Amino acid sequence: MTTETAALPRSPARPPRRRARTAWQRTRSIAKHALLAAACAVMVYPLLWLVVSSFKPNADIFRDLSIFTTDLTAENYANGWNDLQYPFGVFLFNSSVIALGAIVGNLVSCSLAAYAFARLRFRGRNLLFAVMLGSIMLPFQVLMVPQFIIFKELNWLNSFLPLIVPKFLATEAFFVFLMVQFIRSLPKELFEAARIDGAGHFLSYTRITLPLITPALATTAIFTFIWTWSDFFGPLVYLRVPESWPVSVALKGYLDAQSSSDYGSMFAMSVVSLLPMFLVFVFGQRFLIKGMATTGIK
Amino acid sequence: MSSLGELRRLAVRRREGASRTKERYPDNKAAYLFLLPWLIGLLGLTVGPMVASLYLSFTDYNLLQPPEWTGLGNFTAMFQDERFWNSFRVTVVYVLAGVPLQLALALALALLLDKGMRGLPFYRSVFYLPSLLGGSVAIAILWRQVFGKDGLVNGALGWFGIDAPGWIGHPDFALGTLVVLHVWTFGSPMVIFLAGLRQIPEMFYEAAAIDGAGRARRFLQITLPLLTPIVFFNLVLQVIFAFQAFTQAYVVSGGTGGPGDATMFYTLLLYKEAFTELDMGYASAMAWFLVLVVAAFTAFNFWLSKYWVFYDD
Numbered sequence A: 001m002t003t004e005t006a007a008l009p010r011s012p013a014r015p016p017r018r019r020a021r022t023a024w025q026r027t028r029s030i031a032k033h034a035l036l037a038a039a040c041a042v043m044v045y046p047l048l049w050l051v052v053s054s055f056k057p058n059a060d061i062f063r064d065l066s067i068f069t070t071d072l073t074a075e076n077y078a079n080g081w082n083d084l085q086y087p088f089g090v091f092l093f094n095s096s097v098i099a100l101g102a103i104v105g106n107l108v109s110c111s112l113a114a115y116a117f118a119r120l121r122f123r124g125r126n127l128l129f130a131v132m133l134g135s136i137m138l139p140f141q142v143l144m145v146p147q148f149i150i151f152k153e154l155n156w157l158n159s160f161l162p163l164i165v166p167k168f169l170a171t172e173a174f175f176v177f178l179m180v181q182f183i184r185s186l187p188k189e190l191f192e193a194a195r196i197d198g199a200g201h202f203l204s205y206t207r208i209t210l211p212l213i214t215p216a217l218a219t220t221a222i223f224t225f226i227w228t229w230s231d232f233f234g235p236l237v238y239l240r241v242p243e244s245w246p247v248s249v250a251l252k253g254y255l256d257a258q259s260s261s262d263y264g265s266m267f268a269m270s271v272v273s274l275l276p277m278f279l280v281f282v283f284g285q286r287f288l289i290k291g292m293a294t295t296g297i298k
Numbered sequence B: 001m002s003s004l005g006e007l008r009r010l011a012v013r014r015r016e017g018a019s020r021t022k023e024r025y026p027d028n029k030a031a032y033l034f035l036l037p038w039l040i041g042l043l044g045l046t047v048g049p050m051v052a053s054l055y056l057s058f059t060d061y062n063l064l065q066p067p068e069w070t071g072l073g074n075f076t077a078m079f080q081d082e083r084f085w086n087s088f089r090v091t092v093v094y095v096l097a098g099v100p101l102q103l104a105l106a107l108a109l110a111l112l113l114d115k116g117m118r119g120l121p122f123y124r125s126v127f128y129l130p131s132l133l134g135g136s137v138a139i140a141i142l143w144r145q146v147f148g149k150d151g152l153v154n155g156a157l158g159w160f161g162i163d164a165p166g167w168i169g170h171p172d173f174a175l176g177t178l179v180v181l182h183v184w185t186f187g188s189p190m191v192i193f194l195a196g197l198r199q200i201p202e203m204f205y206e207a208a209a210i211d212g213a214g215r216a217r218r219f220l221q222i223t224l225p226l227l228t229p230i231v232f233f234n235l236v237l238q239v240i241f242a243f244q245a246f247t248q249a250y251v252v253s254g255g256t257g258g259p260g261d262a263t264m265f266y267t268l269l270l271y272k273e274a275f276t277e278l279d280m281g282y283a284s285a286m287a288w289f290l291v292l293v294v295a296a297f298t299a300f301n302f303w304l305s306k307y308w309v310f311y312d313d
Helices: A002-007 A023-054 A075-081 A088-119 A125-136 A141-153 A161-169 A173-184 A188-196 A201-212 A214-230 A233-238 A247-257 A263-295 B003-017 B028-056 B073-079 B082-112 B120-133 B137-146 B152-159 B174-184 B187-199 B202-210 B215-243 B247-252 B266-276 B280-308
Strands: none
Touching: A023 A263, A023 B082, A023 B120, A023 B137, A023 B152, A075 A088, A075 A263, A088 A125, A088 A161, A088 A173, A088 A201, A088 A214, A088 A247, A088 A263, A088 B028, A125 A173, A125 B003, A125 B028, A141 A161, A141 A233, A141 B028, A141 B266, A141 B280, A161 A233, A161 B028, A173 A214, A188 A201, A201 A214, A201 B028, A214 A247, A214 A263, A233 A247, A247 A263, A247 B137, A247 B247, A263 B120, A263 B137, A263 B187, B003 B215, B028 B280, B073 B280, B082 B174, B082 B187, B082 B215, B082 B266, B082 B280, B120 B137, B120 B187, B137 B152, B137 B174, B137 B247, B174 B247, B187 B215, B202 B215, B215 B280, B247 B266, B266 B280
8 A cells, every 4th residue: 555655646745644653642552452451351251250150169159259260170060951850951942942933933024024115115105114113112011911811812821832923923023124224225126127027026025135135134033043042021921831941931940949059050051041142143243233233223 | 224213204204295196006915915924913913912901901800800990990009009119210210320321331432442443343242242142041140140249249349358248139239230231231232333433424534634623523523413313213222122121130139129129120010910910900001101101201312302413414
């Protein structure tokens, strides 16, 4: 870049660009990085402590709060896994089934609705779109009691259906909005060309829209995973028998069962429950950050 | 563009379009087919339940016997109940303390993380991680121990010779630990602010620099005004969501809302009335009061926005 600038005939007339940073700038930069690094440490320390503590012998966890220790053991994991009525694998399996169902439901139903809002002209579009956006802001407590009655009448209590079926009805409007934004940004010519070639709306949805909005679909899948995996309220209301518990409610069970002071196994299972979310974060970060910037929803 | 921006745009366009002649709607049939799942959900799981819970709020209903009309009975009982007002107070304190603190921290760090700064992706990831995990039960369990009598916080204070009580078990501090937990999850608004900062055209800063504006001036007259719509959008949504906070209060207090109802959030009391007491009518009345309160806060935010949010259209 410097050589290019030098090659330009006009450049000698301009004052040379300051490359070297002044001492003041350097100090400021160092101070800033130090501040940010300290903030990072404070933010992450509790998480690191949780992970390290889960490998400590029970007696040591609160005696020595440091994360620098060599006395590590995996016995908390072995104990914690079987602490409740069912092995922890059962709860992990339940959580996975719920999350998978919710992801498929959101992907299908939200993309269908988004296609209509973004591409089709129909009576009542603006009104319905406003209703859809407004539903994001409606406190769900106002729906809670009647929804419970509906699912109870359907005999769906203690099954995963109350947690999965609503996702097939696009109840999470954030994702509809996210996909609408994405579809709107696609070039109109693509859809025109498809129409001229005789493609109807269904083909234009499956063959053009879906392949092109994969980033939005990925964002939806990842957020749905994280939200359903950590959802506590839904399972608390609808899943009353331990064999149907997902990890969130099961972890709460460790808290209740903790008459002794077996913090080790509780920490170990907490780590196990966070691990899938952490992995999704590591591999899906790109989509998460992009998706959030688009819709502005956490 | 944010969902709030969309709503605003729709409102403006509606007014303009009112006098225009009706357009044709070529895609009516296809559109309603595509929307069918969403429409079923809207009617069956949103509009229907809203009407139902409005009706139930005027009745006594325990799931077993049919609902019995009591008029405003639930509401008068509610307004005379000290526990109800306590939960309302606790929640409002949580919202008024947690949301501004969280957004201020998010904004401060977004501004600190300059464009193109070295290590930006790393810092961003580290700050963002807690906001993803923060809603989980595991983190709430961790929080109990971090702020417990022998927890991390007291361990750190111990170095300074301060002997502090167990924060979680202390009626004056328990709510504070939940506010801290909320602030800890500042990563998601921070990422939104970062995206907003990136959208400010470089040209504005160049023009200002040519006009001789210094750093402070450029910040106050370019960055801040252009960021206000995003701050506003975050503020509105975060207030709405914070009113509905449940999991963390439930788990941190071990399901009790204690000590001494100090963390009895509105949603926690509502849950107990509905699913422990089986007082579905009373719970519905509480839910509708919550909707009104949230709507009032949102309306107030919109009214206030006239004085500080900058729209350049």
